Amino acid sequence: MSAPDRTHDPALRSWVASANRPDHDFPIQNLPFGAFRAASDAAPRCAVAIGDQLLDVSRIADLFTAEASAVAAALAAPGLNRAMALGHGAHAAFRAQLSALLQEDERARRPAVEAALRPLQSAQLVLPFEVRGYTDFFASIHHASNAGRLFRPDQPLLPNYRYVPVAYNGRANSVRTSGEPVVRPHGQLKPAEAGAAPRFAPSQRMDYEVELGIVVGRPTAAGEPLRPGDAWDHVFGFCLLNDWSARDIQAWEYQPLGPFLGKSFATSISPWIVTAQALLPFRTAAAARAPQDPEPLPHLRDPRDHARGAVAVQLEAAIRTAHMRQRGLPAHRLSRSNAADLYWTVAQMLAHHTSNGCALDTGDLVGSGTVSGAGDGALGSLLELSRGGAAAIDLPGGEQRRFLEDGDEVRLTGFCEAPGHRRIGFGECAAVLAPARPYGPADSGE
Amino acid sequence: MSAPDRTHDPALRSWVASANRPDHDFPIQNLPFGAFRAASDAAPRCAVAIGDQLLDVSRIADLFTAEASAVAAALAAPGLNRAMALGHGAHAAFRAQLSALLQEDERARRPAVEAALRPLQSAQLVLPFEVRGYTDFFASIHHASNAGRLFRPDQPLLPNYRYVPVAYNGRANSVRTSGEPVVRPHGQLKPAEAGAAPRFAPSQRMDYEVELGIVVGRPTAAGEPLRPGDAWDHVFGFCLLNDWSARDIQAWEYQPLGPFLGKSFATSISPWIVTAQALLPFRTAAAARAPQDPEPLPHLRDPRDHARGAVAVQLEAAIRTAHMRQRGLPAHRLSRSNAADLYWTVAQMLAHHTSNGCALDTGDLVGSGTVSGAGDGALGSLLELSRGGAAAIDLPGGEQRRFLEDGDEVRLTGFCEAPGHRRIGFGECAAVLAPARPYGPADSGE
Numbered sequence: 001m002s003a004p005d006r007t008h009d010p011a012l013r014s015w016v017a018s019a020n021r022p023d024h025d026f027p028i029q030n031l032p033f034g035a036f037r038a039a040s041d042a043a044p045r046c047a048v049a050i051g052d053q054l055l056d057v058s059r060i061a062d063l064f065t066a067e068a069s070a071v072a073a074a075l076a077a078p079g080l081n082r083a084m085a086l087g088h089g090a091h092a093a094f095r096a097q098l099s100a101l102l103q104e105d106e107r108a109r110r111p112a113v114e115a116a117l118r119p120l121q122s123a124q125l126v127l128p129f130e131v132r133g134y135t136d137f138f139a140s141i142h143h144a145s146n147a148g149r150l151f152r153p154d155q156p157l158l159p160n161y162r163y164v165p166v167a168y169n170g171r172a173n174s175v176r177t178s179g180e181p182v183v184r185p186h187g188q189l190k191p192a193e194a195g196a197a198p199r200f201a202p203s204q205r206m207d208y209e210v211e212l213g214i215v216v217g218r219p220t221a222a223g224e225p226l227r228p229g230d231a232w233d234h235v236f237g238f239c240l241l242n243d244w245s246a247r248d249i250q251a252w253e254y255q256p257l258g259p260f261l262g263k264s265f266a267t268s269i270s271p272w273i274v275t276a277q278a279l280l281p282f283r284t285a286a287a288a289r290a291p292q293d294p295e296p297l298p299h300l301r302d303p304r305d306h307a308r309g310a311v312a313v314q315l316e317a318a319i320r321t322a323h324m325r326q327r328g329l330p331a332h333r334l335s336r337s338n339a340a341d342l343y344w345t346v347a348q349m350l351a352h353h354t355s356n357g358c359a360l361d362t363g364d365l366v367g368s369g370t371v372s373g374a375g376d377g378a379l380g381s382l383l384e385l386s387r388g389g390a391a392a393i394d395l396p397g398g399e400q401r402r403f404l405e406d407g408d409e410v411r412l413t414g415f416c417e418a419p420g421h422r423r424i425g426f427g428e429c430a431a432v433l434a435p436a437r438p439y440g441p442a443d444s445g446e
Numbered sequence: 447m448s449a450p451d452r453t454h455d456p457a458l459r460s461w462v463a464s465a466n467r468p469d470h471d472f473p474i475q476n477l478p479f480g481a482f483r484a485a486s487d488a489a490p491r492c493a494v495a496i497g498d499q500l501l502d503v504s505r506i507a508d509l510f511t512a513e514a515s516a517v518a519a520a521l522a523a524p525g526l527n528r529a530m531a532l533g534h535g536a537h538a539a540f541r542a543q544l545s546a547l548l549q550e551d552e553r554a555r556r557p558a559v560e561a562a563l564r565p566l567q568s569a570q571l572v573l574p575f576e577v578r579g580y581t582d583f584f585a586s587i588h589h590a591s592n593a594g595r596l597f598r599p600d601q602p603l604l605p606n607y608r609y610v611p612v613a614y615n616g617r618a619n620s621v622r623t624s625g626e627p628v629v630r631p632h633g634q635l636k637p638a639e640a641g642a643a644p645r646f647a648p649s650q651r652m653d654y655e656v657e658l659g660i661v662v663g664r665p666t667a668a669g670e671p672l673r674p675g676d677a678w679d680h681v682f683g684f685c686l687l688n689d690w691s692a693r694d695i696q697a698w699e700y701q702p703l704g705p706f707l708g709k710s711f712a713t714s715i716s717p718w719i720v721t722a723q724a725l726l727p728f729r730t731a732a733a734a735r736a737p738q739d740p741e742p743l744p745h746l747r748d749p750r751d752h753a754r755g756a757v758a759v760q761l762e763a764a765i766r767t768a769h770m771r772q773r774g775l776p777a778h779r780l781s782r783s784n785a786a787d788l789y790w791t792v793a794q795m796l797a798h799h800t801s802n803g804c805a806l807d808t809g810d811l812v813g814s815g816t817v818s819g820a821g822d823g824a825l826g827s828l829l830e831l832s833r834g835g836a837a838a839i840d841l842p843g844g845e846q847r848r849f850l851e852d853g854d855e856v857r858l859t860g861f862c863e864a865p866g867h868r869r870i871g872f873g874e875c876a877a878v879l880a881p882a883r884p885y886g887p888a889d890s891g892e
Contacts, residue, residue, distance in 0.1 A: 132618075132619070133617060133618060133619060136703075138703060148702075158701050158702065160634075160636075160644075160698055160699060160701065163634060163643070163644050163698075164634055164644075164698065164699050166699065166702075166703055166706075167703065167706050168614070168615070168703035168704050168705075168706055169614070169615035169616060169617055169706065169710070170615060171579060171615055171804060172578075172579060172618070173578070173579060173668075173804075173805055173807055174668075174804055174805075183669055183803055185802035185803050186671070186745075186801060186802060186803075187801065187802055188606075188609060188610055188743065190606075197609070197740065198606075198609050198610075198743070199743070200743045200744065200745050200801075222619075222620075223629055223883065224886060225632070225885065225886050227886065246802070249802065252606055252609075252610065253606060253610050253612065254702070254704070255604050255606065256594075256604065256612075256700070256704070257582075257584060257612055257613065257614035257704040257705060258614050258700070258702070258703040258704020258705070259703060259704070260612075260613050260614055260615065261798070261799075261801065261802040261804070262802075264615070264802060264804045265802040265803045265804055266803075294643065297634065297644070297645070297646045298646065299632075299646050299885065352707070353707075355632060355633065355646075355707065356631035356632060356633050356692070356695065356707040356708075356710060356711040357629055357631050357632075357711045357712075357883075358617060358619070358620055358707070358710045358711055359619055359620075361619055437669060437803075439671065439745065440670060440671055440673065
């Protein structure tokens with residue numbers, strides 16, 4: 001992918017006035033993609049966010065030319081998959097033309113574009129793409145160490161960690177959009193006493209995980225591993241991802257084959273996909289904050305891209321309990337961490353994923369794993385914040401939390417800023433934890 | 447699902463003569479579904495196997511009436527998903543009408559049906575359905591104990607095994623049809639010495655796993671767990687499944703999040719899906735051979751179906767090496783095991799899968815895990831047969847194996863037989879292990 005271009009110019013302003021507010025997530029330098037329903041019974045179609053407006057972009061498809069018109073046409077589909085598959089050449093052309101249409105000095109075509117805008121606040125956003133596969137990595141060495149310390153104080157980090165970008169397959173059909181409540185799952189809960197039988201009940205240790213989601217655009221072929229230096233060609237963009245986790249279900253089930261029901265009940269993603277192109281100014285040195293030692297094996301080395309291997313997305317998690325909402329208290333920040341602190345880079349994760357010949361499909365969602373950093377302010381899950389439930393976290397209004405309670409809203413936000421560049425944001429990934437439902441089988445069984 | 451009906455009558459004969467041969471896998475009592483290409487450049491469409499013929503069933507869609515005609519129409523699609531989603535009422539109606547069309551006493555419609563037949567041997571079979579999610583269980587207590595013993599001689603079975611039907615998410619896009627060669631994957635291999643660094647090379651411990659694949663038809667809704675007694679309503683059918691495994695890659699990567707690259711390079715399934723309806727006569731007592739102790743938690747109990755919880759599919763694995771092919775030696779049987787020996791039943795696996803609210807989709811593939819039984823003749827993987835590579839297995843022609851070598855063909859077959867019923871078979875799931883390819887990144891890298 002090429003270097004930042006004219007679309008990244010911080011001086012660019014849009015005739016959509018809200019996009020020019022300095023702290024707005026969706027300035028003209030961003031242009032993230034999503035999908036919405038124009039009416040509750042209408043088929044979804046794709047959109048671009050600009051300021052506080054949603055651009056119903058397939059309605060102005062005739063304004064795009066050459067390569068960009070293929071992208072515009074593909075955006076009439078109910079999700080981004082067709083457009084994402086087209087690859088970066090077409091995406092760059094589309095971005096350049098869309099930017100021009102929205103710039104302050106555009107006159108002739110502005111009325112047509114303006115007619116395709118609608119207020120974001122009233123839009124019904126849906127899952128932005130069909131999730132084909134969902135893979136979750138474990139790329140934060142801080143998180144891996146913090147989580148490992150709870151189980152193995154003497155050896156927090158397993159011997160494979162600095163060689164293998166560890167990952168597991170998640171459940172693709174559990175991925176949903178920000179705003180959809182997450183129901184507390186039932187599962188097998190094992191009392192701590194050795195030999196005690198598990199019981200089947202709603203999870204008592206509900207948690208969130210702050211993650212960056214990588215969305216695959218151009219697919220790869222089976223049997224053709226990616227070089228790290230080519231991996232970014234297959235990244236369409238990024239989203240915020242909350243990998244909801246039931247720690248008690250997970251702790252009892254995960255040996256020897258890894259997490260399953262402790263994760264597969266829900267994964268929330270933000271509705272707007274920030275493109276790899278929009279993030280170009282925020283690529284930074286992979287090793288700046290987390291030097292890789294030992295040097296990765298050759299198939300994971302990428303000397304050509306060493307200076308820009310990481311992507312500096314600042315991530316924040318906040319909580320707002322039912323009590324806080326009643327009292328009008330704002331959400332309370334729990335953590336701030338940065339994707340540039342991940343041990344493994346985006347390119348290394350994708351190179352590893354394909355290194356055995358496994359193909360990547362358009363619409364694959366690849367989670368970074370919990371993004372934690374050094375220090376108590378940068379812990380991306382309650383498991384870490386509460387030291388496995390041992391320490392209570394004080395909230396405004398006098399409440400405390402070790403794990404989530406019913407009615408708690410978890411809100412992830414993310415943004416990028418760098419000197420000489422316009423700040424861009426990810427919007428939010430938020431959901432309320434709803435109480436467990438009465439369990440069908442138990443109610444109507446024997 | 448109802449009891450065996452007229453379509454299971456062992457006295458039924460077909461005017462397709464080959465279907466009446468006593469040992470044929472596809473008699474008129476079977477009628478499994480698949481998909482094929484009529485020409486190499488044609489879109490695939492669905493088919494039914496009868497004897498040594500393939501029935502291009504959407505060509506005779508006008509012969510079906512009422513509910514069955516919806517199934518027939520859906521079979522014009524490139525895979526079975528649309529037809530599978532219709533549910534058992536429609537499938538039973540289709541099966542009854544199709545059986546009548548193929549019975550020996552059919553006269554009037556026989557010419558039309560005959561015109562839609564083509565020899566199986568010349569047909570290009572493709573993946574029979576679009577695999578949505580792929581979940582792999584660990585339901586054989588024999589396999590779990592045998593594999594566990596290699597790592598933990600004192601405690602082969604982990605404490606959760608008899609409570610939790612342990613499973614993990616596999617990689618759906620790695621599933622392919624029988625006949626496609628499987629390429630030996632590269633991966634990180636860790637020498638046994640503590641502290642030694644891993645190297646990146648082709649796997650040296652390639653293995654197969656004999657499994658039964660469950661194919662989901664009617665979907666479930668998110669948040670609505672299945673009762674075990676209702677689970678079979680969502681099973682379209684079964685296939686043979688070879689969960690190829692690179693034991694060395696898996697051993698180094700799997701802590702703490704389970705198998706990933708050690709499995710995601712390839713999973714082979716048989717091209718014909720034997721329906722849940724065809725298997726009705728072979729349902730047997732769940733606890734006949736593998737009593738569940740302790741009693742499962744309430745959400746996994748199914749008192750109403752206790753007598754028919756298991757499905758007695760006899761599974762065989764055989765090997766034919768390149769040397770054996772050259773010398774004209776037949777394939778050598780490595781194991782014979784039975785799905786009725788699984789600790790967890792099909793209904794329990796699906797009930798567990800949905801117990802946290804996770805939905806099942808049409809086209810989900812659910813593997814049983816390696817089906818091993820008691821005794822040395824019933825070990826469903828080389829890991830077990832060679833005791834983790836410690837013991838060599840003698841093959842005809844003077845060769846030995848601990849793990850697979852390039853050119854080895856692994857062939858899985860399966861069948862059901864029961865007194866008073868016609869034997870039915872699954873065809874085969876076979877693939878040759880091809881040599882590792884030169885590794886792209888290493889070749890063209892630094």
